Structures are given as C-alpha cells and as structure tokens.
Amino acid sequence: MTSISDALFEALMTATERLDELRQRSGAKVALFALLAAAISMYALFPGPYEPQIPCPMDGTIGIGLVPPLWWVGGGPQTPILSSVGLDPNSRIRYRVILGTAEEDMVVVGTAEGGRGRENLVINLTEPLSPGTAYLWWVEAENLLKKRSSGEVWTFSTRDLPEIQLFEADRSVVDLGDDLTLSWAVADASEVYIEPVIGPVSLRGETTLSPREGVTYTLVARNFAGESTATVEVGVLPSFIIDSMAGGWSTTVDGLGSRVLGIGVVPGVEDDATRISFDLIPGGWAGITKTPSRRGGGLDLAGTDGVSFSSRGAGSGYSLEIRLRDADGTVHRRSWEEGAVPMDWTLMEALFEEFECVEAGRSSCTNESLTGGNVSTISFVAAAREEGGSGSSGWIAIDDFVAFRREGFVAEKSDLH
Numbered sequence: 001m002t003s004i005s006d007a008l009f010e011a012l013m014t015a016t017e018r019l020d021e022l023r024q025r026s027g028a029k030v031a032l033f034a035l036l037a038a039a040i041s042m043y044a045l046f047p048g049p050y051e052p053q054i055p056c057p058m059d060g061t062i063g064i065g066l067v068p069p070l071w072w073v074g075g076g077p078q079t080p081i082l083s084s085v086g087l088d089p090n091s092r093i094r095y096r097v098i099l100g101t102a103e104e105d106m107v108v109v110g111t112a113e114g115g116r117g118r119e120n121l122v123i124n125l126t127e128p129l130s131p132g133t134a135y136l137w138w139v140e141a142e143n144l145l146k147k148r149s150s151g152e153v154w155t156f157s158t159r160d161l162p163e164i165q166l167f168e169a170d171r172s173v174v175d176l177g178d179d180l181t182l183s184w185a186v187a188d189a190s191e192v193y194i195e196p197v198i199g200p201v202s203l204r205g206e207t208t209l210s211p212r213e214g215v216t217y218t219l220v221a222r223n224f225a226g227e228s229t230a231t232v233e234v235g236v237l238p239s240f241i242i243d244s245m246a247g248g249w250s251t252t253v254d255g256l257g258s259r260v261l262g263i264g265v266v267p268g269v270e271d272d273a274t275r276i277s278f279d280l281i282p283g284g285w286a287g288i289t290k291t292p293s294r295r296g297g298g299l300d301l302a303g304t305d306g307v308s309f310s311s312r313g314a315g316s317g318y319s320l321e322i323r324l325r326d327a328d329g330t331v332h333r334r335s336w337e338e339g340a341v342p343m344d345w346t347l348m349e350a351l352f353e354e355f356e357c358v359e360a361g362r363s364s365c366t367n368e369s370l371t372g373g374n375v376s377t378i379s380f381v382a383a384a385r386e387e388g389g390s391g392s393s394g395w396i397a398i399d400d401f402v403a404f405r406r407e408g409f410v411a412e413k414s415d416l417h
Contacts, residue, residue: 046079046089046145046147047076047077047079047089047090047147048076048090048141048143048145048147048148048149049074049075049076049090049093049141049142049143049147049148049149050073050074050075050076050077050118050141050149051141051149051150051151052072052073052074052095052138052139052140052141052149052150052151053072053073053151053152054072054073055070055071055072055137055139055151055154056069056070056071056072057070057154057156058154058156059152059154059155059156060155060156061156061157062156062157063157063158063159063160064156064157064158064159065158065159065224065225066128066129066130066131066158066159066225066226067124067125067127067128067129068125068129068156069122069123069124069125070097070099070110070122070123070125070137071120071121071122072095072120072121072122072139072151073118073119073120073121074093074095074114074118074119074121074139074141075090075093075114075116075117075118075119076090076093076115076117076141076143077090077117078090078091078116078117089143089144089145089147090115090143090144091115091144092113092114092115092143092144093113093114093115093141093142093143094111094112094113094141094142094143095111095112095113095114095121095139095140095141095142096108096110096111096139096140096142097109097110097111097112097123097137097138097139098137098138098139098140099135099136099137100135100136100137101130101133101134101135101136102136103136103153106136109123109125109126110123110124110125110126111123128226129158130158131158131159131160131161131225131226132157132158132159132160132161132225133157133158134155134156134157135155135156135157135158136153136154136155137153137154137155137156138150138151138152138153138154139151158225159223159224159225160188160225161188161221161223161225161226161227161228162186162187162188162189162192162221162222162223162227162228163186163187163188163189163221163228164184164185164186164219164221164228164229164230165185165186165187166183166184166185167183167184167185167219167230167231167232168182168183168184168232169181169182169183169217169232169234170182170183171234172233172234172235173234173235173236173237174211174234174235174236174237175236175237175404176212176236176237176404177210178210179208179209179210180208180209180210180211180234181206181207181208181209182194182198182206182207182208182209182217182232183205183206184201184204184205184206184219185203185204186203186204186219186221187203188223189203189221189222189223189228190222190223190224191221191222191223192219192220192221192222193219193220194217194218194219194220195217195218195220196215196217197209198217211234211236212236213236214233214234214235214236215233215234215236216231216232216233216234217231217232217233217234218230218231219231219232237404237405240402240403240404241400241401241402242299242301242307242378242401242402242403243290243378243401244271244272244399244400244401245268245272245273245274245309245398245399245400245401246265246268246271246272246273246274247265247272247274248290249263249274249288249289249290250288250289250290251263251276251286251287251288251289252286252287252288252289252379252381253284253285253286253287254281254284254285254286256281256283256284257281257284258278258279258280258281258284258285258286258384258391259278259279259286260276260277260278260286260287260288261276261277261278261279261393262275262276262277262395263275263276263288266397268310268345268397268399268400269310269345269399269400270400271399272399273310273397273398273399273400274288274397274398274399275395275396275397275398276288276382276395276396277393277394277395278318278382278393278394278395278396279391279393280317280318280382280383280384280391280392280393281384281391282384282385282386282390282391283384283385283386284383284384284391285321285381285382285383285384286381286382287321287379287380287381287382288379288380288381288398289377289378289379289380290377290378290379291376291377291378292375292376292377292378299374299375299376299378300372300373300374300375301372301373301375301403302371302372302373302374303372303405304352304372304403304404304405305351305352305404305405306349306350306351306352306353306354306403306404307322307349307350307352307401307402307403307404308347308348308349308350308401308402308404309322309347309348309380309398309399309400309401309402310345310346310347310348310398310399310400311341311345311346311348311396311397311398311399312341312342312343312344312345312346312396312397313341313342313343313382313394313395313396313397314343314394314395315382315392315393315394315395316338316339316392316394317338317384317385317390317391317392318338318382318383318384318385318392318394319335319336319337319338319340319382319383319385320335320336320340320341320348320380320381320382320383320396321333321334321335321336321379321380321381321382321383322334322350322378322379322380323358323377323378323379323380323381324355324370324372324375324377324378325359325375325376325377325378325379326373326374326375326376327374327376329359329360330357330359330360330365331357331358331359332355332356332357332358332370333355333356333358334350334354334355334356335383336348338385341396345399349404352369352370352371352372353369353370355369355370357369357370372403378401380396380398382394382396
C-alpha cells in the first residue's frame with residue numbers, strides 16, 4: 001500500500017499530466033498553471049514537523065557511559081480536517097540521529113518514527129562510543145510530504161577510562177626465594193584487581209610477593225566506561241640443585257691421622273641430608289666428596305655466580321670448607337671460620353669470586369680465579385686449626401647444594417648423580 005505522500009504526489013502528477021495533454025491539445029495553459037499554483041500553495045500550507053529539542057543527555061553533559069540512550073522531544077502540529085480523512089502529513093514522522101566527533105565526521109547512528117503532537121523519542125546506540133571523547137549530535141525530522149526540520153547541534157562527552165598512575169615492582173629480577181614489593185595507584189575506578197594470585201585490591205597500595213618463577217603481573221582497573229590494564233614483568237633467577245645431599249657421598253681425609261667417624265643420611269631442611277662425624281688432628285681435615293658423572297667428565301657451572309647449601313653442626317676448633325677441583329686439577333676453596341656453623345640449619349652462600357686457589361694443577365695459582373666451568377670434584381670438609389695441639393672433633397650436616405645466578409637465567413638443571 002502506497003504512503004499518503006506517495007498517493008498525493010501521484011494524484012498531483014496525474015492531474016498535471018492530463019492538464020498538459022489538454023494544454024497541448026487545446027492550449028489550456030491557464031488551467032495548468034492554476035492547478036500547479038494550487039498544489040504549491042497546499043504544500044506550503046501543510047505544516048512541517050516540530051524542531052527536535054530538549055535533548056538527553058543535555059547539551060554539554062560530561063562523563064556519560066559509552067552506550068548512552070539518546071532522547072529528544074519531537075512531533076508535529078496536527079491538521080484536524082486532514083487527520084480525520086487520514087491525509088495529515090505529520091501523522092508519520094521519521095527521525096534520523098546524526099552523531100560524530102566533528103562536523104565532517106557525522107554519520108547516522110539510528111532512526112526512529114513518531115507521529116503525534118509533542119512526544120518523547122529515543123534511540124539506543126548499537127556500538128559503544130570511545131571513552132574520554134567529545135561528541136556532536138543532532139536530530140533531523142521528516143514528515144510524509146518530505147518536509148524537514150533539524151534540531152540544534154548538541155554536545156556531550158564520554159567518561160574517561162580508569163587512570164593507572166603507578167604500577168611497578170621495586171625489582172625486575174629477583175633470586176628464587178627473595179621478596180619483591182609491588183606498588184600501584186589508580187584513579188577513577190570502581191574495581192581494581194591484580195592477577196595472578198593477588199585478586200581485588202584498593203585504589204592504592206603495595207604488597208610483598210615471593211614469586212617462584214618468572215611472572216607477569218597484570219593490573220585491571222574498571223569503571224562503567226570500560227577497563228584499563230597495565231603489566232609488570234618480573235624475572236626469577238632460579239637456583240638449580242647440584243645435589244640434594246640425600247646420599248651417595250664418600251669420605252675423604254688428609255691421610256695424616258684425621259678420621260671420619262661416621263657418615264649417614266639424616267633429616268634435612270625439607271628432605272634428607274648427609275651428616276658426618278669426625279676426629280681431626282691439629283691442622284688436619286676430613287669430610288665428604290663426590291665426582292660429577294656428567295658427560296665430558298665434569299660439572300659445568302660456568303654462567304652461574306656461586307653456590308649455596310644449608311648446614312648445621314656441633315663441636316669446636318674447626319672451620320667448614322667447600323672445595324672445587326676442576327678438570328686441570330686446580331683446587332679452589334671457600335672457608336667459614338670456627339663458629340660459623342650453628343646448631344640450627346643455616347643457608348651458606350659462596351660467590352665464585354670469594355674462592356681462593358689452594359692447589360695448582362697444570363698451571364700456577366697466580367691470578368687463577370674460579371669460573372665454575374668443568375668442576376670435576378666437590379668436597380665439604382671440616383679443617384682443624386693448626387695451633388692448639390689437641391685437634392678437634394664434632395659433626396656437620398649438609399643439605400641442598402645448589403648453584404645460583406645473580407643476573408640472567410639458568411638454562412638447565414644439573415646434578416652429580
């Protein structure tokens with residue numbers, strides 16, 4: 001069924017065509033011009049739609065959501081006589097809503113239909129707007145006779161996303177087991193959380209963490225405009241177990257009379273550990289030793305920065321030493337003086353730069369430094385001081401012998417077994 005405007009224009013065009021035929025046949029120009037003048041007068045007299053007004057959001061509104069409904073008041077004057085016969089051009093009004101960030105970027109974002117006196121109309125956006133952005137918009141109304149009226153250009157701006165002012169760790173790389181502090185500050189957010197592990201947090205704060213492996217912490221801040229994210233990457237320098245110290249070690253002595261009285265497996269820090277008891281002559285030593293079984297005849301600790309282990313012991317008059325012999329036969333030693341080994345488990349750390357050369361192999365100890373490459377033998381010994389004359393006795397227990405790096409990452413695990 002054709003619209004009222006289509007029917008009206010069809011009637012006018014038909015009449016015009018017939019009058020034109022009449023004019024051509026009889027020269028009835030006066031009648032044609034009279035009819036055209038009447039049609040133009042009728043079109044001019046028919047009222048157009050009201051100018052759209054009273055927008056919502058109101059002109060100049062700031063901080064609204066990203067998918068706001070757009071309201072306005074529209075309609076058009078009614079012509080009772082024409083309405084009674086179904087020919088009122090304002091009985092149906094079509095509205096186009098035009099929106100953009102600048103006049104040259106305006107596009108139609110929705111349409112609506114009405115057809116009464118003053119009425120409230122609305123469209124719902126189908127795509128979210130950009131956060132923190134100023135927009136222009138207006139509404140154009142068109143009735144059945146194609147008469148149009150446009151509202152003023154209104155403005156509004158959307159709400160900004162949350163602002164992440166700070167999200168950082170006090171260190172980008174930590175040793176395995178060490179703590180780091182994660183700090184953050186967020187503005188204009190209704191919800192903030194940090195993953196993994198942490199969960200919901202306040203807008204500002206800090207927390208202490210001890211990651212077990214490299215991790216990327218992600219902060220997510222939300223409000224009704226959307227969400228902002230930030231990340232912090234933390235690397236963990238993993239120590240790697242050289243030996244769990246749960247057995248497999250043999251005894252070693254000075255050959256001068258010092259003795260290992262016993263060797264065995266005892267409870268360690270978490271699992272088992274190796275313990276020896278000893279009786280030392282003055283200036284003598286005794287302990288435990290192991291030879292790596294890695295292919296190539298040695299344990300390659302190059303690229304690591306040192307070794308550590310847990311220890312506890314009893315007795316007096318002796319120092320604790322770790323000795324590393326390389327493939328060339330050179331021995332390097334790191335000593336902890338008398339009293340350094342307490343009764344409770346204590347972590348002992350030794351950087352390679354702290355080792356001293358005590359026995360030269362194929363080369364001299366002059367300017368010889370330990371690099372950790374190609375270690376052929378590892379020993380833990382108790383060494384008695386030379387003065388005193390009575391020697392010493394006691395016991396020591398060793399657990400979890402590992403290598404570590406202060407910078408970078410260890411590429412592989414190694415063991416002596």
